[in-house]
Amino acid sequence: MPIILNETEVTNYLKEVFPELSAQWPLLNIEKISDLEGKFTLKIDESMLRPGGTISGPTMMALADLAIYATILGNIGPKALAVTTNLTFDFMNKPPQDDLICKCQILKLGKRLITARAEILSKNSNLLCTHAVGTYSIPPAKS
Amino acid sequence: MPIILNETEVTNYLKEVFPELSAQWPLLNIEKISDLEGKFTLKIDESMLRPGGTISGPTMMALADLAIYATILGNIGPKALAVTTNLTFDFMNKPPQDDLICKCQILKLGKRLITARAEILSKNSNLLCTHAVGTYSIPPAKS
Amino acid sequence: MPIILNETEVTNYLKEVFPELSAQWPLLNIEKISDLEGKFTLKIDESMLRPGGTISGPTMMALADLAIYATILGNIGPKALAVTTNLTFDFMNKPPQDDLICKCQILKLGKRLITARAEILSKNSNLLCTHAVGTYSIPPAKS
Amino acid sequence: MPIILNETEVTNYLKEVFPELSAQWPLLNIEKISDLEGKFTLKIDESMLRPGGTISGPTMMALADLAIYATILGNIGPKALAVTTNLTFDFMNKPPQDDLICKCQILKLGKRLITARAEILSKNSNLLCTHAVGTYSIPPAKS
Numbered sequence: 001m002p003i004i005l006n007e008t009e010v011t012n013y014l015k016e017v018f019p020e021l022s023a024q025w026p027l028l029n030i031e032k033i034s035d036l037e038g039k040f041t042l043k044i045d046e047s048m049l050r051p052g053g054t055i056s057g058p059t060m061m062a063l064a065d066l067a068i069y070a071t072i073l074g075n076i077g078p079k080a081l082a083v084t085t086n087l088t089f090d091f092m093n094k095p096p097q098d099d100l101i102c103k104c105q106i107l108k109l110g111k112r113l114i115t116a117r118a119e120i121l122s123k124n125s126n127l128l129c130t131h132a133v134g135t136y137s138i139p140p141a142k143s
Numbered sequence: 144m145p146i147i148l149n150e151t152e153v154t155n156y157l158k159e160v161f162p163e164l165s166a167q168w169p170l171l172n173i174e175k176i177s178d179l180e181g182k183f184t185l186k187i188d189e190s191m192l193r194p195g196g197t198i199s200g201p202t203m204m205a206l207a208d209l210a211i212y213a214t215i216l217g218n219i220g221p222k223a224l225a226v227t228t229n230l231t232f233d234f235m236n237k238p239p240q241d242d243l244i245c246k247c248q249i250l251k252l253g254k255r256l257i258t259a260r261a262e263i264l265s266k267n268s269n270l271l272c273t274h275a276v277g278t279y280s281i282p283p284a285k286s
Numbered sequence: 287m288p289i290i291l292n293e294t295e296v297t298n299y300l301k302e303v304f305p306e307l308s309a310q311w312p313l314l315n316i317e318k319i320s321d322l323e324g325k326f327t328l329k330i331d332e333s334m335l336r337p338g339g340t341i342s343g344p345t346m347m348a349l350a351d352l353a354i355y356a357t358i359l360g361n362i363g364p365k366a367l368a369v370t371t372n373l374t375f376d377f378m379n380k381p382p383q384d385d386l387i388c389k390c391q392i393l394k395l396g397k398r399l400i401t402a403r404a405e406i407l408s409k410n411s412n413l414l415c416t417h418a419v420g421t422y423s424i425p426p427a428k429s
Numbered sequence: 430m431p432i433i434l435n436e437t438e439v440t441n442y443l444k445e446v447f448p449e450l451s452a453q454w455p456l457l458n459i460e461k462i463s464d465l466e467g468k469f470t471l472k473i474d475e476s477m478l479r480p481g482g483t484i485s486g487p488t489m490m491a492l493a494d495l496a497i498y499a500t501i502l503g504n505i506g507p508k509a510l511a512v513t514t515n516l517t518f519d520f521m522n523k524p525p526q527d528d529l530i531c532k533c534q535i536l537k538l539g540k541r542l543i544t545a546r547a548e549i550l551s552k553n554s555n556l557l558c559t560h561a562v563g564t565y566s567i568p569p570a571k572s
Binding site: 303304306307332333335336337343344347348351352369370371372373374375376377378380 | 446447449450475476478479480486487490491494495512513514515516517518519520521523
């Protein structure tokens with residue numbers, strides 16, 4: 001299935017609709033959005049760090065949520081705005097002080113509910129730090 | 144069971160150990176930490192808002208994680224630092240632009256694993272916005 | 287809000303619609319269904335036990351799913367059949383060889399999505415064994 | 430990393446330690462256990478069906494839990510018995526009346542906590558029906 005919005009279009013859409021998000025996340029780069037998949041890089045800055053040089057859990061949770069959202073957006077287009085209804089995180093390894101990679105996979109692209117998962121890895125070591133699974137709801141069209 | 148650290152002691156501990164957290168969260172207030180429970184208020188500022196005046200999911204996820212962490216800290220003290228291993232969120236209602244209340248309950252206070260849940264409510268309407276359940280691991284003592 | 291089906295009506299409905307379920311679960315008793323809440327007792331038999339006299343995880347998972355389903359049924363009636371879309375379990379204490387109590391609470395009764403949680407306790411000790419949170423979807427009416 | 434128990438050894442171990450499980454699950458076949466992975470087939474019988482010819486959620490939950498357990502057993506051996514601490518299920522598509530395939534992947538094989546995920550597919554159509562993620566705890570050695 002072809003995607004509806006490509007990397008640049010998703011980036012521009014997010015900047016337009018969530019301007020405050022762009023301010024918080026100048027460091028997020030959408031590497032690739034393809035059929036049911038997405039790949040993202042997050043450059044780490046000081047505000048995301050925790051004692052010992054690791055990256056905070058909330059930074060990874062925000063990354064996974066946004067990355068899945070962007071992957072869905074590229075695959076269904078901007079008409080129907082997905083709403084996060086459920087997110088489950090498993091934190092497996094503390095990330096070292098390095099950029100994060102987030103790989104998303106849409107498991108089911110339903111008309112009303114979309115299920116996706118994401119893996120967050122440390123860029124250079126490829127260490128799997130966090131796994132996320134989420135459900136996103138597509139609100140009914142207003143008539 | 145008596146708590147080990149009270150509200151002020153937990154606040155001071157968090158400011159000391161996570162100074163960058165205190166910078167991000169000057170708006171968090173620990174209302175009460177008691178036996179297996181905690182209650183928190185988060186004042187909302189512009190950076191936490193999303194289009195339509197609602198509060199972002201990552202703001203609520205960070206709040207739940209920190210609130211559960213603080214509740215555990217008050218109940219077991221600062222010697223063993225809990226590590227988040229699993230967090231599940233259900234987002235049920237979009238919060239209006241109002242302060243958030245977070246109520247935590249420790250379901251099991253084990254020696255190695257602690258399970259807790261949190262409810263995030265909108266302050267004035269008392270609307271239940273988000274439910275969280277999490278598991279926190281206590282690393283083995285170094286010898 | 288008044289319930290739509292009471293304990294007997296829900297029991298009869300389940301026996302009619304899921305006859306194979308009634309065969310598997312002759313031991314389940316619906317104690318009470320009230321506004322957004324439900325309480326259930328499961329009598330334990332040999333097939334549910336595991337080595338050491340504890341009760342199997344799948345027994346508790348099936349109990350939580352069915353109990354939440356029955357609580358929803360009592361609250362919305364039999365017209366729209368809820369479908370389980372997401373279930374998260376935390377297993378905290380191994381249940382001793384005793385009947386199980388399951389207490390359900392509907393957190394959000396939406397038109398399309400219902401979120402509920404359940405606590406499974408050992409009957410005599412009141413030990414909290416398992417916590418569950420689930421999302422149930424109401425399929426759109428066929429026209 | 431080489432596995433410690435192969436498919437036959439895991440099957441025999443489960444039959445010995447959980448005889449009641451073997452009675453319930455004569456239909457489960459361990460296809461393959463390899464480094465951090467496992468593949469299983471469940472033959473469906475009448476007791477697992479629901480109205481409309483679909484397979485019950487509890488059948489899939491029990492399958493995922495047992496399959497992950499067996500995959501862990503093959504990878505760490507029988508000395509330390511893993512205990513399920515957390516399981517999250519996403520039910521995406523109702524399985525038709527056909528055998529189920531369960532593919533497991535261990536995401537982290539820690540000394541104290543093991544995280545794994547499982548996909549349950551309908552055998553002939555390859556339809557992804559259910560996704561599971563779980564955490565299993567290894568109890569401390571008794572001394």
